[in-house]
Amino acid sequence: MSYTKEQExxxxxxxxxxxxxFYEILSVKKTSEEGEIKRSYRxxxxxxxxxxxxxxxxSEAFKVVNKAWEVLSDPQxxxxxxxxGSDPTSRFSGVSNSSSSPFASGRSGFASAGRGGHNAFExxxxxxxxxxxxxxxxxxxxxxxxxxxxxGGGQDPFMRHRRTARxxxxxxxxxxxxxxxxxxxxxxxxxxxxxxxIILIVPILSALFSDDSTPDxxxxxxxxxxxxxxxxxxxxxxFVNDQFTKKYENKSRKQLRNYDVKxxxxxxxxxxxxCSREQIRKDQLIEDAIGWFSTDTEKLKQAENMPMPNCDVLxxxxxx
Numbered sequence: 001m002s003y004t005k006e007q008e009x010x011x012x013x014x015x016x017x018x019x020x021x022f023y024e025i026l027s028v029k030k031t032s033e034e035g036e037i038k039r040s041y042r043x044x045x046x047x048x049x050x051x052x053x054x055x056x057x058x059s060e061a062f063k064v065v066n067k068a069w070e071v072l073s074d075p076q077x078x079x080x081x082x083x084x085g086s087d088p089t090s091r092f093s094g095v096s097n098s099s100s101s102p103f104a105s106g107r108s109g110f111a112s113a114g115r116g117g118h119n120a121f122e123x124x125x126x127x128x129x130x131x132x133x134x135x136x137x138x139x140x141x142x143x144x145x146x147x148x149x150x151x152g153g154g155q156d157p158f159m160r161h162r163r164t165a166r167x168x169x170x171x172x173x174x175x176x177x178x179x180x181x182x183x184x185x186x187x188x189x190x191x192x193x194x195x196x197x198i199i200l201i202v203p204i205l206s207a208l209f210s211d212d213s214t215p216d217x218x219x220x221x222x223x224x225x226x227x228x229x230x231x232x233x234x235x236x237x238x239f240v241n242d243q244f245t246k247k248y249e250n251k252s253r254k255q256l257r258n259y260d261v262k263x264x265x266x267x268x269x270x271x272x273x274x275c276s277r278e279q280i281r282k283d284q285l286i287e288d289a290i291g292w293f294s295t296d297t298e299k300l301k302q303a304e305n306m307p308m309p310n311c312d313v314l315x316x317x318x319x320x
Contacts, residue, residue, distance in 0.1 A: 002054065003053065003054045003055045007047070007053045007054070007055050007058070008055050010044075010047050010048060010053070010061075011048060011053065011055045011057050011058050011060075011061040012057075014044070014048060014061040014064050014065060015057060015060060015061055015064065017064075019064070019067070019087070020081075020085070020086060020087050022067075022068035022071050022072050022081065023068075023072070025044075025064060025065060025068040026040045026041055026044060026065070026068050026069065026072065027040055027044070028040050028072075030082060034073075035286075037069075037072050037073070038073070038290075039290070039295075041065065041068070041069040041072075041073075042290075042292060044065050045062065045065050045066065045069070046292070046293060048061040048062040048065050049062055050062060070089065071087065071088060071089065076088075077089060196276065196280075199272060199273045199276050200273060202269055202273075203266065203269045203270055203273060216240055216241060216243055216244035216247065217229070217238045217239060217240045217241075217244065217263055218238065218239050218240075219236075219237075219238050219239070219267065220239070221239045222239070224241050225239035225240060225241050226239060226241070227239060227240045227241070227242075227244070227245065229260065229263075230260075231260050231261070231263060231264035231267070232257055232260050232261060232264070233261070233264060234264060234268075234317050236263075236264055236267055236317075238263055238267070268314070268317075268319065271310045271313050271314050272310075272314065272319075274310035275308065275310040275311040275313075275314055275320070278306075278308040278309075278310055278311055279308070279311065281306070282303060282304075282306045282308065285299070285302070285303035285306060286300065286303045286304065288303075289302075289303050
């Protein structure tokens with residue numbers, strides 16, 4: 001299948017960079033924001049995808065683009081790369097760019113069995129040691145039944161060495177002292193939910209351990225709550241009822257101030273929880289507007305201009 005000069009140019013441009021020049025590959029800078037990096041990656045990935053670009057080396061370029069995105073889209077990997085200048089996902093980053101690498105001498109033999117050239121070989125090496133989305137290849141050495149097998153999911157393959165007979169041996173029982181490790185994906189998911197859980201739980205705990213089961217105040221004036229008070233730090237208005245006057249008429253000034261501080265803290269916690277939900281909703285709308293092959297500019301504009309009243313309140317108080 002024929003390809004255009006533009007298709008050839010984009011492939012050769014990507015392949016002209018060194019394997020660790022991730023910013024240059026995606027045509028972005030260190031100061032570029034996450035959204036800019038994401039948009040640049042998507043455009044480049046579409047242009048280099050083998051289904052869209054018939055150039056014989058488009059598959060190779062597509063893998064290079066994906067590798068750059070893998071590092072720059074992960075904050076932890078990006079930080080390591082910015083500090084060290086080496087590939088944070090490879091244990092062989094210190095020798096991967098050297099012609100004296102022990103893997104370089106066997107490149108041609110392994111690459112012919114791979115998916116195309118040097119990059120495919122490097123990807124196979126990476127998948128073999130770090131997992132590539134499922135059970136990896138099995139290698140048997142000699143006739144003594146020694147088998148090396150790599151597994152996906154980020155588990156260390158060196159923990160998977162075993163000596164097997166010609167027939168499948170029964171699975172060994174777990175030692176009483178061993179404890180199963182939780183799946184990494186579940187742990188990562190829980191870590192991502194911690195900030196949201198904290199934001200949602202704090203107001204609930206504050207309400208549960210509050211001295212009063214029924215509040216003596218409201219942030220909206222009404223016939224019942226018609227006496228205005230102000231919080232001490234941010235001058236936030238709130239309104240109390242006659243019960244408050246009777247209940248606190250004999251309290252000291254310090255006790256009244258502590259009450260006002262408690263009301264202010266509850267107000268800010270509530271606004272932060274609602275602002276967090278607004279931000280999550282806005283991010284979802286932006287994500288929906290930016291597709292793989294095209295961007296709905298109208299939806300994107302609406303998402304970026306989405307009203308966020310609770311965040312606006314916190315912004316006016318200089319809290320965000």
